[in-house]
Amino acid sequence: MGKEEEDAWVVMKTARAPSNIAVIKYWGKRDEKLILPINSSISVTLDPEHLSATTTVAASPAFERDRLWLNGKEVSVEGERYRNCLREMRARATDVVIESSGKVITKEVWSTLHIHIASENNFPTAAGLASSAAGFACLVYSLAQLMNVKEKYEGELTAIARLGSGSACRSLYGGFVKWNMGQEADGKDSIATQLAEQSHWEDLVIIIAVVSSRQKETSSTSGMQESVKTSPLLKYRAEEMVPKRIGQMEKAIKSMDFAEFARITCADSNQFHATCLDTSPPIFYLNDSSRRLIGLVERWNRHAGEPQVAYTFDAGPNAVMFAKNKEVAVQLLKRLLYQFPPSAEADLSRYDYLGHS
């Protein structure tokens, strides 16, 4: 067989992974390279129909270097995070048989093959809606399919996704997920585990209000670096507050106690933004619309006598809200449209309603 014929094959896999929203936030690393956090966190994985990354990975002897296209535009794959994920996945590749020809791609061959990656997000990238979480979870999962990688211990793939972006480790599972901060220096025990399936809490409805889809000024990565360096509140939060809240949140999820779930979710979001304000120079992720949303929910909950809706904000002004059930969700949408009426030329299909169940 000539070199051209030998190079004429390509193997390919496509996968989709959803984004996730933390109800106990990760903010701060104890190891920048391995992306090891200063506290554990808990998140809810979102519906892939609405917020997800779709990634196709391909390998061929004809490819001369690793390449990545993100939302149709080629971007560099030379960054440490992409390199680390690719290296760890290649190291775990096992035999793959190409169906059409019967040819076997062995572990040795995988170590010489270059990968082409094309990924699309169905929501704004780098706008505080955890695109990096969906993106790196999807990259690792699609590579695992392509290279026939089998986990040696549960959560091994989550530890590799973590090397791409901390929050990505939580997107490999659906439902309610905990990222254990771990203790080991090599990060082996800093993995995600599923607390409960999505179907465990069917009543819960998630609504996302995209206040702004502009890219944020301070990325999560640099924002949390500054907070670790300068915020005394962050240290107190990670050491004293989060360990207690993690236990309380696990209990609330297990028993589907919405009042407790809402109380902790709102308190943790507010404390995370307080640590941003406590950073020097201060970081502002919320804007006037975010604050109006907080006011609306707080007044409603107080008036109802017990929480009906919870809110949480990541590193941006966009709100993620949890409604107690479908009836409350409909009420919430009405109130949101009343408080924030769309302009006459708005495209109403962009008003997203995300059912969790």
Ligand SMILES: Nc1ncnc2c1ncn2[C@@H]1O[C@H](COP(=O)(O)OP(=O)(O)OP(=O)(O)O)[C@@H](O)[C@H]1O
């Ligand atoms: N689908 C994807 N595939 C691979 N990498 C992606 C994908 N989507 C995003 N990324 C990577 O993640 C980066 C954006 O991460 P960043 O943390 O700045 O924003 P975010 O994840 O949208 O927001 P946040 O984490 O604060 O909620 C992109 O520049 C890109 O490197």
Ligand SMILES: C[C@@](O)(CCOP(=O)(O)OP(=O)(O)O)CC(=O)O
């Ligand atoms: C506010 C957050 O969304 C921060 C997420 O930070 P990233 O996971 O994007 O940061 P890196 O690990 O540096 O990639 C809270 C959370 O998702 O827990």
